[in-house]
Amino acid sequence: MPSILEEVPERIDIPAAWLGSELARTPDVWHSRLTAADIGELQDAAKSFLNSGENVGELTKDKFVLPTLEPRLSELKQTLTKGRGFGLISGLPVEQFSREISAAIFLGVGAHLGSARSQNAKGHVLGHVRDVGLDISDPKVRIYQTTERQSFHTDSVDVVGLLCLKEAMEGGRSMLVSTVSLYNEMRKLRPDLAATMFEVLATDRRGEVPEGQMPWFEVPVLNWHKGLLTGLYQRNYIKSAARFPEAPQLSEKHIEALDLFDQLANDPKFHLSMELKPGDMQFVYNHSLLHDRTAFRDWPELEKRRHLLRLWLAIPDDRELPPYFTQRYGSIETGNRGGIITKDTRLTVELD
16 A cells, blocks of 8 residues: 555645744744734724614624725734734733723734634634633643643634733743644654555544544644645643544554654744733734643732633635544534534624
8 A cells, every 4th residue: 555655745845834933033924012002993993883782693794894904914814724823913902992892902913814613512603712720631621721731733713813801821832833833843754654654544523523524533633635634633632532432543654653753843933922912912823833832820810810812714715635634623614614514503702
């Protein structure tokens, strides 16, 4: 049987194949700041939409007019899907805005990049990333609901956005790494393990099981499709899939390959670390990058505790995804994939 490495280039040289140690020296390339005029434009657009009385969960680009910012957001969309794969926008004065205004601005910016996808069965398009005191040992608990480190992973959607409302007392740094650069290094160091990353593995659905599906899905970590490398990864959920005896189990070779993948991702040469401050909006392309968050220690006062809003976006005219992704995305139709969408889903916003 021919090896997958006969199809995949020995080295993939694209803008998304970056090194964190290099990008850390040039923050102006990926970090932009809003001007007073930008903030005024965003605030006016948010107030105009909210005054219309329409459902905030169904906010679209044409309902959130940004004459000055629109070209820059169009450029950001190209950067996400065809460039380095992420961008950071700072300066939104969330401490001066109501939660409703901040949420509308975040959704409005997201609408200029793609369409919002539901993050749960209730149709909520804004997720709340914060510690809610759940037990991490429970296989149904999501790590973002705790203070624990997340580990490098992808979300099941084209782009994930975060808006920081409040930062932790200590820790909670955001980290990004290029999936493409990890492949390049593995191919150089251990081509046999690089090939193993293209083999099908089971990933735990953590209790979110679509009707008629198994409580896990099966997809390779690395996928070569239509000339592009696409990743889908969550090591903790791959590990917990072993609780299902019927699911494919990891071999020693799989574990060795995943260990090397994680080792490289955790190398400061490869990942980029940043501290998200209140008012920062970060957007990350899941198909070419992995993201992570360090553990954190929160404030004793409830009103000061770390809190971020999360947005999942499907991007129009994006890359095609391999058929494997249907198990996780439901649909792999560009612009209409990812998230948790059912026939009865009505997109809404939960502000608290």
